[in-house]
Amino acid sequence: MENKNIEESVKNIIVSRMKEQEKIDKLSYDTPLLSLGIDSILALSILVEIEDEFDIEISDSDLNMDKIKDIASFAQLVREYVTNA
Amino acid sequence: MLKVQYIKQILSAQDGLSFPSSLAYNEKTRQLYLCNMNEKCIIEANIDSLEHSILSRNTGNLGENLKKPLALTIDRDNHLLLTDVIDNCVYRYARNEWEKVVCQGDYQMNLPGSIAVDKRNIIYVSDFLNQCIIKIKQDCSVEVIVQIPCKKPYGICISGDILYTACEESGSIQMMNLENGKNEVLVSGYNPIAVTADQVGNAYFTETRKVYIVEAQSREAQLLIDKEMWKETGFSRIAHLGALTAIGERRLVMSDTIRNSVYEVMVENVRE
Numbered sequence: 001m002e003n004k005n006i007e008e009s010v011k012n013i014i015v016s017r018m019k020e021q022e023k024i025d026k027l028s029y030d031t032p033l034l035s036l037g038i039d040s041i042l043a044l045s046i047l048v049e050i051e052d053e054f055d056i057e058i059s060d061s062d063l064n065m066d067k068i069k070d071i072a073s074f075a076q077l078v079r080e081y082v083t084n085a
Numbered sequence: 086m087l088k089v090q091y092i093k094q095i096l097s098a099q100d101g102l103s104f105p106s107s108l109a110y111n112e113k114t115r116q117l118y119l120c121n122m123n124e125k126c127i128i129e130a131n132i133d134s135l136e137h138s139i140l141s142r143n144t145g146n147l148g149e150n151l152k153k154p155l156a157l158t159i160d161r162d163n164h165l166l167l168t169d170v171i172d173n174c175v176y177r178y179a180r181n182e183w184e185k186v187v188c189q190g191d192y193q194m195n196l197p198g199s200i201a202v203d204k205r206n207i208i209y210v211s212d213f214l215n216q217c218i219i220k221i222k223q224d225c226s227v228e229v230i231v232q233i234p235c236k237k238p239y240g241i242c243i244s245g246d247i248l249y250t251a252c253e254e255s256g257s258i259q260m261m262n263l264e265n266g267k268n269e270v271l272v273s274g275y276n277p278i279a280v281t282a283d284q285v286g287n288a289y290f291t292e293t294r295k296v297y298i299v300e301a302q303s304r305e306a307q308l309l310i311d312k313e314m315w316k317e318t319g320f321s322r323i324a325h326l327g328a329l330t331a332i333g334e335r336r337l338v339m340s341d342t343i344r345n346s347v348y349e350v351m352v353e354n355v356r357e
Contacts, residue, residue, distance in 0.1 A: 041104065041325075041342065041343075044293075044324070044325050044343055045324075045343050048324040048325075048343045048344075051322070057312065057322065060276060060292055060293050060294060060295070063293050
């Protein structure tokens with residue numbers, strides 16, 4: 001899968017969970033998710049939806065906020081698992 | 086050797102679950118209580134019939150309801166206690182409303198993520214952002230438990246005279262004897278989230294997608310559930326096992342906070 005597709009898909013899933021249009025408008029690939037009001041539980045929920053979307057399973061050791069701090073890092077994590085699937 | 090005898094799903098999103106963050110069980114009334122965080126309410130369900138209803142959300146302040154209930158337990162008088170992480174306090178359910186447990190002094194909780202009660206009705210709270218476990222005594226004074234040096238305390242539970250703490254920082258389950266104040270590590274090398282214990286002293290804890298048992302005698306952790314074992318159940322993949330409570334010897338209820346599902350798990354001893 002192309003890099004751009006993964007990043008777009010991840011971004012779309014994250015945007016679908018956001019409520020404030022103002023924050024959606026300002027969203028970029030390196031915007032910290034925490035600044036968007038996305039806490040650890042919501043981030044995990046997004047990650048599970050991404051797992052289902054890409055049919056991958058993230059290992060426990062990768063399930064931490066350091067690896068999913070913004071869209072770019074989220075997409076990078078997904079790319080690693082898609083590539084190795 | 087211990088293994089899972091059965092797993093059955095007992096509640097789901099169809100029952101109105103939305104981020105089921107905590108569980109508590111009253112063995113006398115056989116009622117299971119579930120903190121339905123996103124819906125800002127507590128669900129009460131009979132463990133046998135699974136009939137369920139929602140408790141009043143009223144906090145006793147005019148027109149106000151629970152804001153973000155996170156953790157739940159039952160005290161020795163069979164009252165429900167919960168933590169609210171917006172109000173950063175403990176509420177007790179009495180007379181169909183939630184009454185704030187007002188603490189003496191200046192102590193302010195900051196993300197009270199788990200709660201337990203001992204046999205003297207002293208309340209223990211895992212105060213996550215204050216990086217400590219506190220106890221609220223019967224006179225409502227607050228004391229930090231310095232014997233538990235955990236800077237990222239997650240789930241706590243009390244069984245008998247033992248307070249169990251899931252410590253994310255050290256990757257351990259710690260156990261403190263409430264009679265003599267001695268704290269020690271039960272097991273380490275994990276990423277524990279929720280912890281519970283049954284009446285014979287077996288401890289159970291979850292990682293994000295795993296469940297372990299620590300038998301009372303051996304004090305060694307044994308894996309009960311992981312993704313490979315879970316595939317055999319046919320249920321949706323585990324997402325986040327955020328809550329756990331024992332409802333009998335080797336009988337548990339656990340919740341997947343993200344999948345909005347609650348499961349009953351029975352463990353059996355199998356000869357190798």
